[in-house]
Amino acid sequence: MKWLKGETTEILRALNKDVRMIQKDNQQIEEQVRQIIQQVIQNGDQALKVYSKKFDQVELQNLSLSQETITLGYQRVEKEVIAALEAAKENIISYHQKQKQYDFMDTEKSGVLRGQLVLPLARVGVYVPGGTAAYPSSVLMNVLPAKIAGVKEIIMVTPPSKEGVPDVILAAAKIAGVDKIFQIGGAQSIAALAYGTETIPKVDKIVGPGNIYVATAKKQVFGTVGIDMIAGPSEIGIIADETANPIYIAADLLSQAEHDTLARAILVTNSVALAEQVEIEMDRQLETLPRKEIAEQSIKNNGLIIVASTISAMFTIMNEIAPEHLEVQLEDPISYLHEIKNAGSIFLGEYASEPVGDYFSGTNHVLPTSGTAKFYSPLSVYDFVKYSQVTYYTKDALAEAKEAIALLARKEGLEAHARAVECRFE
């Protein structure tokens, strides 16, 4: 693993060179995606079938999966897995329910009512990747907050394959309460959700992870529909001192590293001894991992050990990294919460291992990556509502406001704005 040591300012400078990922647009993919979207707008379902044959080698009869297919898939999944998914669902619901917001009303001024309505989106599309990246846990994480928000219809799209959609994905969709599933993937599925086809209804927002084609398509349809953030590779940052257990830290770093060779595992510590033990432990644990090659590559390319002199410096550095997942393995970890400015999901103490959040605790595992925790948030109920402002004025209240409104409108050269108010008093 690469080591960084020195003054905090030097480390921050090095990080800014090293960590900051400038998003490079791939113009060739952009152009290809643009064409796919245009084709779907023009030819609808027909275009979807052509692309499924071309990209997925599947000749689709039906885009839509029947309820029977979904139920049969669900029934083929082991009882224990269903029970674990149900338990996770319960925790996800109980956590996300706390994000429910209420309409408010303000009647501070005589004759004036102001308020805010919280309204659910009507229809949401969830992208679920195919193949080995098909994660049932992600289906729950994307769908359940939308259900809690009150979204009426949730459409899932997932790439077709000769083997069919994996049973455990069908089971997760059924457990989460997906309304319809369409076997269609890639940029073409994003286009279908954004513009609608004969079979696939237009949605208001598209969420869910996908490959570069899916991400590019989401970016291109952004504005026509809402989208969630564009996810980058997974990351973990661990803050630990000499009291921490190197075995646990090594295991947690590896649990992120196994995701992807681009994944990033970072330890920030004030203890060189701990850091050295963690490295030894990682080598030992790596040996028997089925995804050893991926994890090894990830650690080699992107792994980082940062040694800082004080606990305060450790947090300053970690706030600049703004990790997707942050573990705080210090004594009395709760007392450090106020030091944290930027992190998607925070895990406190030696038993809050990051995979607890991936699968079970109920917090969302769709999180801001690549330092975007500085301005983005975990997926939540807030992503599936929108707000409407409400204003009511009596004639008396308007009379009192009239002059200020007309003055400002005229100052901006917008005479019709001034007259709209004044004509009420002529």
Added chain:
Amino acid sequence: MKWLKGETTEILRALNKDVRMIQKDNQQIEEQVRQIIQQVIQNGDQALKVYSKKFDQVELQNLSLSQETITLGYQRVEKEVIAALEAAKENIISYHQKQKQYDFMDTEKSGVLRGQLVLPLARVGVYVPGGTAAYPSSVLMNVLPAKIAGVKEIIMVTPPSKEGVPDVILAAAKIAGVDKIFQIGGAQSIAALAYGTETIPKVDKIVGPGNIYVATAKKQVFGTVGIDMIAGPSEIGIIADETANPIYIAADLLSQAEHDTLARAILVTNSVALAEQVEIEMDRQLETLPRKEIAEQSIKNNGLIIVASTISAMFTIMNEIAPEHLEVQLEDPISYLHEIKNAGSIFLGEYASEPVGDYFSGTNHVLPTSGTAKFYSPLSVYDFVKYSQVTYYTKDALAEAKEAIALLARKEGLEAHARAVECRFE
């Protein structure tokens, strides 16, 4: 004005053809903006000065405006305008304070703590257009919610001009509490805010309206920093029946139409008589408007009168339009709130004229346009915070969760995830 009459389904079909704006990407502008951004990344302030000379015909010595310049500008503004801006500020603050959210904590399960922190963004950039599109009211609307959210530093950028930044913009910036102002506009200013230069600090999020170059640049830096929505032309939708006053309706429609030839004013009514009177009134009022040509063009190209048979159909149609501003000019308007599914800002009754919201009531005037009220919201305090999840587990609590976590992790082929939890019990 164009009229649409008929069955609701027919009207909806016609609207979907007519109203739906498919965003066309302008590849030439995109390429130009891409180059500007690259230049600013590579050459920083120097690039900014080159572009200011090229696009704004201004040779800048200093990018930054001194506090003295700002104060002098403020002092040159008429006292009445300052007072009106201060009154608007007070209302904006009192409305947006209701959007303040609090951290929550959940201790439902033994040995488990879950929570959510609400944290402000650290630094925000506000774009303020130059020339005739420089609106002091927009400065208040973009800056004050960020202040309430707790954003520490607010940077304003605005195009340079030989005459200097308008006094009233400087006054609004001072009143709103902008921390620094830089004279730099266009795509180059967005690049500077997104990546930072020697003089301009990198921000976490960029908000504020701008021309096509600014909007394209915002879209391109989206992901590197957060952005607000991409605003389209202004819109008003009015729902009115035969009890409404055609003079007020005509005035309110014109107040949107005067913004821009692309602005859209729509009346939905069940009364042909009212609609006819509104048309006559608009012709009459247009005659003396300083921005007659713009308003006339807007009404001619995009104005729409829709006649529906029932009040319920009127709302169904308006929800499909999802207007930026919605006026409900019916008797007992509050009783129809539950019919509204999609609208940025709702104005109830004959005295809540839309300009009240533009300048005075305190609700935000930065609103979703072009039908995006189906999934976007008014600018708010929520746009300037982000959430962090918090999880704490005791050993006992993890022991209880262990099997489910390991089972799901292995089902997804992620062995290191399972072991991260299990190693705590070896």
